[in-house]
Amino acid sequence: MIDRKDVEHVARLTRLALTEEELERMREQLNSILTHLDTLRGVDTEGVEPTAHAVDLVNVMREDEVEPCLPQDAMLANAPDRSGELFRVPRIIEE
Amino acid sequence: MIHQPIHTLADAYRRGDLTPTAVAEAYLARIDALDRRVRAYLTIVREQALAAARESERRWRAGTPRGPLDGAPIALKDVLCTRGVRTTAGSKILDTFVPPYDATVVERLRAAGAVILGKTNLDEFAMGSSTEHSGFHPTRNPWDLTRVPGGSSGGSAAAVAAGMAAGGFGTDTGGSIRQPAAFCGVVGMKPTYGRVSRYGVVALASSLDQVGPFAQDVTDAAHLLGAVAGHDRRDATSIPAPVPDYAAELAQGVAGLTLGLPDEYFIDGMDPDVERAVRAAIEVLKGLGARVESVSLPTTRHALAAYYVILPAEASSNLARYDGVKFGLRVPAHDLVEMESRTRAAGFGPEVKRRIMLGTYALSAGYYDAYYGKAQSVRTLVRREFAAAFARVDLIVAPTTPNVAFKLGEKEDPLSMYLNDVFTIPGNLSGITGVSVPCGFSVSGLPIGLQILGRPLDEARVLRAAYAYEQATSWRGRRPELA
Numbered sequence: 205m206i207d208r209k210d211v212e213h214v215a216r217l218t219r220l221a222l223t224e225e226e227l228e229r230m231r232e233q234l235n236s237i238l239t240h241l242d243t244l245r246g247v248d249t250e251g252v253e254p255t256a257h258a259v260d261l262v263n264v265m266r267e268d269e270v271e272p273c274l275p276q277d278a279m280l281a282n283a284p285d286r287s288g289e290l291f292r293v294p295r296i297i298e299e
Numbered sequence: 300m301i302h303q304p305i306h307t308l309a310d311a312y313r314r315g316d317l318t319p320t321a322v323a324e325a326y327l328a329r330i331d332a333l334d335r336r337v338r339a340y341l342t343i344v345r346e347q348a349l350a351a352a353r354e355s356e357r358r359w360r361a362g363t364p365r366g367p368l369d370g371a372p373i374a375l376k377d378v379l380c381t382r383g384v385r386t387t388a389g390s391k392i393l394d395t396f397v398p399p400y401d402a403t404v405v406e407r408l409r410a411a412g413a414v415i416l417g418k419t420n421l422d423e424f425a426m427g428s429s430t431e432h433s434g435f436h437p438t439r440n441p442w443d444l445t446r447v448p449g450g451s452s453g454g455s456a457a458a459v460a461a462g463m464a465a466g467g468f469g470t471d472t473g474g475s476i477r478q479p480a481a482f483c484g485v486v487g488m489k490p491t492y493g494r495v496s497r498y499g500v501v502a503l504a505s506s507l508d509q510v511g512p513f514a515q516d517v518t519d520a521a522h523l524l525g526a527v528a529g530h531d532r533r534d535a536t537s538i539p540a541p542v543p544d545y546a547a548e549l550a551q552g553v554a555g556l557t558l559g560l561p562d563e564y565f566i567d568g569m570d571p572d573v574e575r576a577v578r579a580a581i582e583v584l585k586g587l588g589a590r591v592e593s594v595s596l597p598t599t600r601h602a603l604a605a606y607y608v609i610l611p612a613e614a615s616s617n618l619a620r621y622d623g624v625k626f627g628l629r630v631p632a633h634d635l636v637e638m639e640s641r642t643r644a645a646g647f648g649p650e651v652k653r654r655i656m657l658g659t660y661a662l663s664a665g666y667y668d669a670y671y672g673k674a675q676s677v678r679t680l681v682r683r684e685f686a687a688a689f690a691r692v693d694l695i696v697a698p699t700t701p702n703v704a705f706k707l708g709e710k711e712d713p714l715s716m717y718l719n720d721v722f723t724i725p726g727n728l729s730g731i732t733g734v735s736v737p738c739g740f741s742v743s744g745l746p747i748g749l750q751i752l753g754r755p756l757d758e759a760r761v762l763r764a765a766y767a768y769e770q771a772t773s774w775r776g777r778r779p780e781l782a
Contacts, residue, residue, distance in 0.1 A: 206660065210660070211656070214656050214659050214660045214663065215656065217659050217663065218615060218619075218643075218655050218656060218659040219619075219622070219636065219639040219640045219643050220640060220643050220644050220647070220652055220655065220656070221637075221640035221641050221643070221644040222644060222652070226649075226652070230652070230653065230656055233653060233713060234653070234656060234657060234660065236712075236713075236714060237607065237653075237657060237713065237714060238657075238660075240604060240607075240714060241604045241607060241608055241661075241670065243601065243604050244601060244604045244605060244608070244670075244673050244674060244677060245669070245673070247598070247601050247673075247676075247677050247680070249673060249676035249677060249679075249680070252676040252679050252680060253676070253679055254672055254675030254676045254678070254679060255675050255676075255678040255679040255682055255728075256506065256675060257506050257536070257730075258492040258493075258506065258507075258682070258727075258728070258729060258730020258731075258755075259492055259493045259536065259538065259730055259755070261535075261536060264535040266532070274399050274400060278399035279399060281397070281399065282395075282396055282397060282399075282625070282626035282627070283624075283625060283626065284623055284624070284626075284627070284628070284629035285629065291624050291625055293624055293635055293638070294631070294632060294633060294634050294635050294637075294638050295633070295634055295635070296634070296635045
């Protein structure tokens with residue numbers, strides 16, 4: 205079972221500012237979903253390799269060559285806030 | 300000209316009976332008249348569509364069309380990035396996002412001469428099975444406006460069913476093309492994982508997502524898939540295999556093919572109308588010369604649980620990029636963490652928050668092996684069972700969904716919504732290909748879908764069987780009465 209402290213911890217990890225009400229509803233719903241997901245424990249997977257991908261892929265290599273890419277202005281055009289050629293964000297560390 | 304398949308339109312363009320401009324205008328007028336009720340679209344690109352149609356018209360007049368899609372009016376699920384046209388993924392967090400580039404799929408469709416009418420609605424970030432959980436508004440089923448069109452690609456499915464697009468594209472992560480195709484009475488195809496490039500597609504679960512077409516008939520599905528399939532160096536997971544001429548192989552029939560019938564896809568509690576229609580469809584295929592054998596896919600009953608670990612885990616990681624820094628919504632705050640947390644809380648809807656939380660929990664220290672590791676091993680079992688079945692049979696036939704379209708608001712509990720995808724999820728976990736083709740109606744008049752699954756990269760055979768069935772029946776002539 206996942207308790208209220210777990211829910212608050214996961215919300216912090218995932219950067220979601222949830223309201224009191226949302227936290228409580230999340231706790232109930234996650235428990236209900238996790239109860240269903242716990243049925244997986246009953247499947248015998250002894251010695252079964254995990255599948256990370258449906259296609260058996262190997263690393264795809266290419267030459268490390270400089271190629272044209274989108275102009276800087278096009279990439280910055282959607283920024284909520286910018287300063288010249290930079291994305292501007294609120295303060296990260298104390299002065 | 301509405302409700303004419305794309306290949307029929309192309310014939311009319313060739314003869315000079317119709318022009319792409321007249322057809323685009325007719326579709327735009329129909330959208331104006333009907334979409335207030337269906338609400339399939341999030342964005343209409345009227346001027347761009349008419350400009351593309353005029354270009355197409357010039358090519359047809361000059362006798363130099365680019366192929367069967369030239370002048371075809373189509374709708375794109377709003378997860379496919381379109382240069383200069385806002386792309387929202389159905390989320391408020393991307394309300395104002397205007398991509399600086401086209402997805403590979405979009406680039407290839409433009410090169411084929413297709414006329415893009417607009418961007419269609421979906422459950423936010425493709426998380427859902429009803430298109431009710433769009434951040435903007437729900438879409439309704441053209442066959443019954445009190446019911447859902449399915450999801451997550453419900454907008455494209457509803458647009459094609461309602462004659463508001465001649466064809467469309469969606470994405471299928473756990474059934475998001477096949478299920479709405481079944482609910483709306485159109486053809487919907489999930490290609491093999493890696494068959495179609497994911498470059499420029501807003502990511503949900505990267506090991507499961509695949510782009511595919513919605514069509515009025517199987518011939519159109521073959522043309523639409525053929526135009527976008529194939530290797531793309533910008534998507535390292537795309538498969539470098541040649542693309543067959545799907546349309547050319549359609550008429551080969553099913554005589555001599557062996558179809559597998561999985562017991563696990565006929566479950567207690569499924570709609571008896573669905574079971575009756577699907578079993579009748581299998582009799583039709585037998586009558587056409589196919590053999591039917593029973594196959595066993597016992598891990599099917601655990602596929603849903605495995606999927607609901609893997610999908611949220613991958614989604615929680617993919618959606619970390621929506622942090623209010625580079626694009627999309629930002630809610631201002633005094634420091635970075637606060638800004639990110641408020642932005643994400645304001646921009647994401649309840650289902651997206653739930654899955655991000657679930658995925659983060661399943662990946663967090665101490666739980667990884669119990670959930671994610673376990674789910675990936677179950678995924679291996681699902682793949683092995685399909686491989687064993689496909690060693691004996693050429694194709695697998697089954698219902699697309701256990702039920703017909705449900706009412707808006709009917710499935711409030713997240714788990715009961717998840718159960719909708721129980722027959723489509725195994726195909727995504729194993730990466731195989733599958734199509735949903737209309738196979739009849741419930742007593743209440745709602746469409747039912749027959750699902751045909753095939754080996755990886757065996758799209759041609761899947762489409763060939765769907766075509767044989769379609770040609771032997773008359774369901775494709777039925778369209779909803781929307782005035």
